[in-house]
Amino acid sequence: MNTSSxxxxxxxxxxxxGDLKKSLWYGLGDIGKEVIGRIQNGERxxxxxxxxxxxxxxxxxxxxxxxxxxxxxxxxTTLLRVLSGVMRPDVxxxxxxxxxxxxxELGAGFSPILxxxxxxxxxxxxxxxxxxxxxxxxxxxxxxxEISDFxxxxxxxxxxxxxxxxxxxxxxxxxxxxxxxxxxLAVGDLGFQRKCLNRISRxxxxxxxxxFVSHNMHLIQSICQRSLVLDGGQAVFDGPTAAAVERYAxxxxxxxxxxxxATSEVTDATPVMIDALSVEAVDATxxxxxxxxxxxxxxxxLRNIESVTWGFSLWTRDQEVRIATSVAKHDxxxxxxxxxxxxxxxxxxxxxLVPRTYCVKSGIYDSITGWPIARFxxxxxxxxxEIKGATNEANSRHRIDNDIxxxxxxxxx
Amino acid sequence: xxxxxxxHRAFVAFFTEVKRVxxxxxxxxxxxxxxxxxAATPLLREPLMLLRNMARDLIDSRHLAYRLLIRSLRSxxxxxxxxxxxxxxxxxxxxxxxxxxxxxxVLQTVETTVPYGLYVFSGILLWQIFTDxxxxxxxxxxxxRSVMGRVNFPREALILGALCEVLIQAGIRVVxxxxxxxxxxxxxxxxFLIAPLAILALIGFGLIVxxxxxxxxxLYGDVERGMNLAMVFWFLMTPVVYxxxxxxxxxxxxxxxxxxxxIVTARELVFGMxxxxxxxxxxxxxxxxxxxLVSWLLFRLAxxxxxxxxxx
Numbered sequence: 001m002n003t004s005s006x007x008x009x010x011x012x013x014x015x016x017x018g019d020l021k022k023s024l025w026y027g028l029g030d031i032g033k034e035v036i037g038r039i040q041n042g043e044r045x046x047x048x049x050x051x052x053x054x055x056x057x058x059x060x061x062x063x064x065x066x067x068x069x070x071x072x073x074x075x076x077t078t079l080l081r082v083l084s085g086v087m088r089p090d091v092x093x094x095x096x097x098x099x100x101x102x103x104x105e106l107g108a109g110f111s112p113i114l115x116x117x118x119x120x121x122x123x124x125x126x127x128x129x130x131x132x133x134x135x136x137x138x139x140x141x142x143x144x145x146e147i148s149d150f151x152x153x154x155x156x157x158x159x160x161x162x163x164x165x166x167x168x169x170x171x172x173x174x175x176x177x178x179x180x181x182x183x184x185l186a187v188g189d190l191g192f193q194r195k196c197l198n199r200i201s202r203x204x205x206x207x208x209x210x211x212f213v214s215h216n217m218h219l220i221q222s223i224c225q226r227s228l229v230l231d232g233g234q235a236v237f238d239g240p241t242a243a244a245v246e247r248y249a250x251x252x253x254x255x256x257x258x259x260x261x262a263t264s265e266v267t268d269a270t271p272v273m274i275d276a277l278s279v280e281a282v283d284a285t286x287x288x289x290x291x292x293x294x295x296x297x298x299x300x301x302l303r304n305i306e307s308v309t310w311g312f313s314l315w316t317r318d319q320e321v322r323i324a325t326s327v328a329k330h331d332x333x334x335x336x337x338x339x340x341x342x343x344x345x346x347x348x349x350x351x352x353l354v355p356r357t358y359c360v361k362s363g364i365y366d367s368i369t370g371w372p373i374a375r376f377x378x379x380x381x382x383x384x385x386e387i388k389g390a391t392n393e394a395n396s397r398h399r400i401d402n403d404i405x406x407x408x409x410x411x412x413x
Numbered sequence: 414x415x416x417x418x419x420x421h422r423a424f425v426a427f428f429t430e431v432k433r434v435x436x437x438x439x440x441x442x443x444x445x446x447x448x449x450x451x452a453a454t455p456l457l458r459e460p461l462m463l464l465r466n467m468a469r470d471l472i473d474s475r476h477l478a479y480r481l482l483i484r485s486l487r488s489x490x491x492x493x494x495x496x497x498x499x500x501x502x503x504x505x506x507x508x509x510x511x512x513x514x515x516x517x518x519v520l521q522t523v524e525t526t527v528p529y530g531l532y533v534f535s536g537i538l539l540w541q542i543f544t545d546x547x548x549x550x551x552x553x554x555x556x557x558r559s560v561m562g563r564v565n566f567p568r569e570a571l572i573l574g575a576l577c578e579v580l581i582q583a584g585i586r587v588v589x590x591x592x593x594x595x596x597x598x599x600x601x602x603x604x605f606l607i608a609p610l611a612i613l614a615l616i617g618f619g620l621i622v623x624x625x626x627x628x629x630x631x632l633y634g635d636v637e638r639g640m641n642l643a644m645v646f647w648f649l650m651t652p653v654v655y656x657x658x659x660x661x662x663x664x665x666x667x668x669x670x671x672x673x674x675x676i677v678t679a680r681e682l683v684f685g686m687x688x689x690x691x692x693x694x695x696x697x698x699x700x701x702x703x704x705x706l707v708s709w710l711l712f713r714l715a716x717x718x719x720x721x722x723x724x725x
Contacts, residue, residue, distance in 0.1 A: 006446070017722075023722050024632050024633065024722060027632055027718050027719060027722045028632065030718045031628075031714065031715045031718050031719075033455070034455050034456065034457070034714045034715070034718065035457070035711065035714055035715075036457075037455045037457035037458055038455065040453060040455075042453045081562070081563070081721075082451060083451075084563075084564065084565050085449060085451055085565035086561070086562060086563060086564070086565050086720065086721070087717065087720070087721040088451050088452065088453055088717060089451060089452065089453060090453050091453060092452070092453075093450055093451060093452035093453075094450070094451045094452075095448065095449070095450045095451075096448070096449050096450075096451070097446045097447070097448040097449075098446045098447070099446075099447070100565070102563060102564055102565070104563040104564075105559075105560075105563045108560045108563055108564045109481070109484070109557070109560050111484050111487075111488045113487070113488050113491050113492050114484065114487055114488065114491070118483075118484075118487070121480055122480050122481070122484050125476055125477045125479075125480035125481070126477060126480075126560060126564055126566050127564065127566075128473075128477075128566065130476055131476065131480070177446060
């Protein structure tokens with residue numbers, strides 16, 4: 001192991017059992033083997049078992065922040081539990097050097113009847129910190145959580161957000177060597193999230209190690225330089241966070257395409273369906289920044305539909321940020337969808353977007369009420385297109401800074 | 414309340430605080446950091462390291478056990494008008510009931526060398542200490558099973574905290590017993606001072622039952638239900654409200670029941686009576702001392718497997 005590394009994970013696998021009764025029975029068997037000191041065959045899956053984690057490896061050194069991306073059930077929390085020592089891997093090993101603060105659930109051990117102040121001491125003790133040490137930092141903890149006026153009230157009178165703030169504040173002030181954070185910032189308001197981000201950034205810059213799980217791509221990209229994408233328990237990507245987010249978005253797209261197949265029939269309930277949405281370069285073979293694209297929507301209508309309009313919205317590939325929305329100003333040109341199949345199209349000129357992949361979602365709307373009649377890319381996979389760019393310094397900077405728009409700036413001085 | 418029972422200074426001194434807040438700039442000195450390897454290797458493959466880790470975790474868990482004990486006591490009694498008074502209400506109620514029935518000459522069905530009311534009261538009190546000893550660890554594991562699935566704190570803190578709660582309750586019950594002895598006009602002899610040793614053996618035996626059953630009760634609800642059922646029979650088979658049977662085959666119940674010599678001897682020490690079951694008491698006490706470590710080991714080996722299956 002590298003002398004400076006504090007977390008080393010080597011070929012970790014962990015299996016779960018989906019059947020409760022079998023799981024309990026296997027648990028008894030495992031205890032029996034443990035008691036007689038017999039090595040278990042970790043590689044073999046018993047009936048009903050599946051791999052929650054499979055062959056995951058990575059190493060982290062002081063100052064590293066690793067993002068964990070993946071859909072629900074991908075194995076993120078299981079990995080955090082292994083790293084925190086709550087559960088042992090079935091195959092492989094995890095070596096952890098230093099004090100670990102797992103924030104898998106904020107406020108571990110909180111008693112609703114006790115006051116915020118009393119619960120700080122309990123939570124800190126569970127995280128391995130003495131009362132004397134808490135005495136020295138309790139004012140900072142309370143100030144950070146912004147609950148000074150409520151600290152001597154029972155926490156059953158706190159909102160969920162207040163409890164989460166208190167829990168995060170305790171863990172963040174204990175200065176562990178390793179911090180494992182599992183989607184716990186989502187409950188705080190924006191101001192508190194920003195404060196937590198600053199705290200975490202300072203923690204990392206001081207040499208702390210962070211493993212961060214979140215479905216918020218902005219948070220992940222703000223905090224972590226490197227991310228691991230998990231899919232079905234396997235690490236399918238390990239690298240720069242921007243690329244990891246793209247990979248994660250691709251996984252989600254695949255999932256959505258698979259789930260939208262069954263809803264493609266035109267019926268009385270859904271008289272209009274959008275079958276496809278294509279994006280292509282205008283007068284060019286590839287799409288470039290500043291160029292033009294043509295959007296073409298292919299629909300099917302069960303009958304003639306009056307008073308409609310259509311539009312599209314442009315998104316980042318992770319579908320976290322809507323960049324622009326445009327609705328057709330038909331001026332009497334498009335009032336009706338005719339029964340049968342048809343095409344709708346438009347051209348977007350002077351695209352001010354930096355080179356990367358984007359998504360397009362589209363919809364046909366009732367032009368009077370604005371209600372959607374048919375949508376594409378919302379419940380199923382959106383269309384995507386890639387803007388190509390030359391390999392130059394400006395584009396590299398855009399990529400590093402995670403920019404979206406390239407402004408046409410005239411620098412005057 | 415804790416100060417009354419153990420003396421506040423002594424109590425806090427036992428739970429010395431053991432850990433530190435991490436240094437601001439990490440790692441100041443990497444060689445001082447604790448390194449842990451999590452792997453599938455059975456813990457018994459390295460028995461010395463396992464014992465060393467158990468001892469270290471027991472020491473490390475003192476502060477957490479203290480905090481959890483305070484949490485448990487405050488949580489139990491804060492949301493009530495009578496507060497900590499509830500700790501003594503149950504023994505007082507039992508005492509009051511026995512005194513009333515005794516005055517009415519209702520409790521005169523068994524020949525005993527001490528007033529029968531006193532005999533029954535002491536027996537029930539000792540039985541409650543035993544049931545507390547095995548039930549508390551199970552209750553604590555259930556309370557903290559979700560936390561166990563998220564934070565890797567020394568699990569020994571739960572056992573230590575539960576044990577302290579048992580000791581506090583037992584202390585209160587013994588004080589109540591003193592009051593009842595005075596009320597009945599019984600003398601508190603020198604052997605009364607040795608009685609706590611027998612009570613400790615009783616608590617130790619209860620703790621062994623709790624350590625073995627607690628992990629299993631996490632896994633299967635049958636264990637708790639089965640124990641509730643078994644406890645009724647166990648109570649009836651133990652000389653709590655009657656004298657130990659001497660004629661065969663009834664005496665067999667007494668001989669195979671490990672709680673019997675513990676309760677009988679503790680009660681005889683309290684009343685200064687001749688010790689009729691000294692040998693069985695010594696045998697069971699030796700068994701308790703020898704088995705505590707084994708049951709702790711079993712608890713330690715079993716718990717990780719259970720936590721990952723039931724913590725949610």
